[in-house]
Every structure is written in structure tokens, then in C-alpha cells.
Amino acid sequence: MARVNQTEIAILGALSIEPMTGYALREGIRDVLGHFWSESFGQIYPALAELERAGLVERAQGDRPGASVFSLTAAGLTRLEARLAEPISATPPRNGLLLRLFFGRHLGPEACKSLIRARRAEAEHQLAELAQIRAANARVPDLTGDRAYWTLTILAGEHGAQATIAWADAALAELEGLSPPTEPRKDHS
Amino acid sequence: MARVNQTEIAILGALSIEPMTGYALREGIRDVLGHFWSESFGQIYPALAELERAGLVERAQGDRPGASVFSLTAAGLTRLEARLAEPISATPPRNGLLLRLFFGRHLGPEACKSLIRARRAEAEHQLAELAQIRAANARVPDLTGDRAYWTLTILAGEHGAQATIAWADAALAELEGLSPPTEPRKDHS
DNA sequence: CCGGTCATGTAATCGGTTACATGATTCG
């Protein structure tokens, strides 16, 4: 897996858009970067504490008692630029659906088809969500000059989801030929 | 991340095709499942030892001294079928390229374009590799009835790679408009 | 004989999730 701490990039990047609390950071990452990134609280809070110690972010009192609003320091911005320029560490692939389909003979064609249909529905749902994100992206004023870059990630999600749908249809067609499972399941007359 | 040990599924599945050593297991997973799965030695050997203890695989003397050939037991096959039927645990998304592009304003359009071009070239290379795999899949006799299922995973890889290429072209076009970086880099004339 | 491949395994480490503990605030 990624040798480098990419959580840092996500946090510094998010704070480069606007200062926020750890909680809001997680919400934002889930809602905005959700289709290509994720972070859990268990990562965010320790990471924020460490970034603060390193002087890359600053903690300010928030509205509510106990709430801290974090913002990027000048050093933090420099660090973000450096981290973004690092080579991308590719995550080793781990696709649970394809693993099951590869050994699909032991599942039978019908079970495989329903896995594929579920994946197709998921992609359809993703597409609908991306349309929402796309609309939101077009709506807000582009104060920071980020919009074009955000569009790239939306495009990626859309292309991926469309490819998944096309694949699912081709895969279902491919399985049409296989009526009787190689190993008939639960058919001990 | 996946709560369940999916390494077990990969190992049991591979051994359901033919018995082999831990080393061959890793080679096979890299070469055959490479475009959607990966395992390292540090996972495989401990996992094999545990599967042996649980009576799901059997160890036999291999050709060379010190080499063990593992094969699936009846209990192992039953376990494989059960594991395959489990719900798929989705891996939380973590796409390093999209993360960088989302914060691409800090990188500038040119750096982003070259990241995208690199990804495009990678997808093109993947497509070539998949053609090899597809040819190999068509060549070997389909003794076990696995071929149709294997085709599904190849199809998935091809659709994904093609989508990546199409996205890359759209993304490059999208970035064409942005000539001057929002933050001009190294241009302190 | 030497380097590459086949082969097995362990130790250190890490990135990340989950669950838990805690408490203030807001809203119906």
C-alpha cells in the first residue's frame, strides 16, 4: 500500500480551501471527495495534532466550546505543494467483486449475475450522485480558481461509473449462455 | 477497509484450480489476477500455515527439498464456497491521482496534464497486457469450466482501461483553457 | 563457481478502521 501518509495531503488540501474543524473535515471529505477518497476520525484527529506540532496548521477557538477550527499556515501551504508534487504511490488493486467472479464457477451463474446486477445498480446510483455534485460545482462561485480541477474528478467518476454499467451489461450477456451450473447447487432430489 | 480476511478467499480459490507452492501462488496471483488483486509473501505464508492448521488445505512434499505443494481439502472447498457467498466488503476509495488533481490549483495546469498523460499511458499499457491475458485465456483448454468467469474479469479490466483513456482525453481538453496558473510557479522575473 | 530463480519464513512497522468514552448544543 501507499508508503506515504496521504491523509496529510487530504487534510492540508481541504484546509487550503477553508479553515474548519476536524469534524467538518471528515464531513467534507465524505461528501465532496467521497467518490475517490475517504478518511476516518481515527486518522484525522491524530493527524491534525501532529500537523499542529509541526506548525503546518493552526488551531483557533471555534464557535462552540471544545471545538477547534484549524487553518493552514504558510509552512503548511508550502508542505502541501511539496506533497502534491510527490510521485503518486499506486494502491495495489483489491477488487472483491472481480475476485468472486473469477472463482464464479463455485458460485454458479445466477449468483454471479445478481452480484453484477447489484454492482450495476450501485454505479447507476453513483452517476446520480455525481450529477448532484456536478450541479453544486457549477452553482458556487469560483473564488479560488478550483472549479476546473474539481471538474476533472467529477469527470473521472462519471467515466468510471459509465464503464461499470457497460461492463455489467456485457458481463450479463456473457453469462447468458451458462444455464446449468457446473456444480449444481442444493439439487439433491 | 475489508473487515474480513479476503486473502483466504484468494488462496483457497487459486488452490481450487490446481495445487501449488506458496511461491507459485504468489506468481499466479500477480500474473493472472494482477489487474484486480494482489498478495504479498508476508500474507501468503502465514495464511497457508493457518489454513493448514484449520484443515482447509493439505501440505505435500514438492519436487525440491523444502518446497511444499498445497492442495485444497474437501473442507477447504466447502469453506471457499461459503466465503464466496459472503457479502462483498467494499474497499474505501483512495485514488491518489484524483486527490492531487482536486487540489491541482496548487500544482498548476501543466503538472496536472503530465500526471494525466502518465495515467493515460498506463491505461494503454494495461490494455495491451489484457490482450495478452485474453489470448492466453482463449488458448488453454477449458477443463474446469472457469473460462467464462475469467472472461468477465478481463472484460472489466478492458472497460476500465478504456474509460480511463477516454477520461484522460476529456480531462486534458478541460485543462486546455487554463494557460496561466492561478499561482504562477517559479516566475519571479 | 556465481548469479538468478525457486522457495519459505519472520520481524518491524504502518496505515487504517472500529469501537468506545465523553460531552455540549440544538431542535422538535
Add this chain to the structure above:
DNA sequence: CGAATCATGTAACCGATTACATGACCGG
């Protein structure tokens, strides 16, 4: 007032990678 939301953090655990240690065998 009670439930949902906002908010911060810690501890346990685990899946996984990397690096290391070891050694036999094969081909040139």
C-alpha cells in the same frame, strides 16, 4: 426533555507491506 447532531479524542486491533534471513537448485 429527549434525540439527533456537533465535536474531540483514545485504544484495540488487523490487514498488509517491506525488509530481512536463509538456503537449495540450475544454467552458463
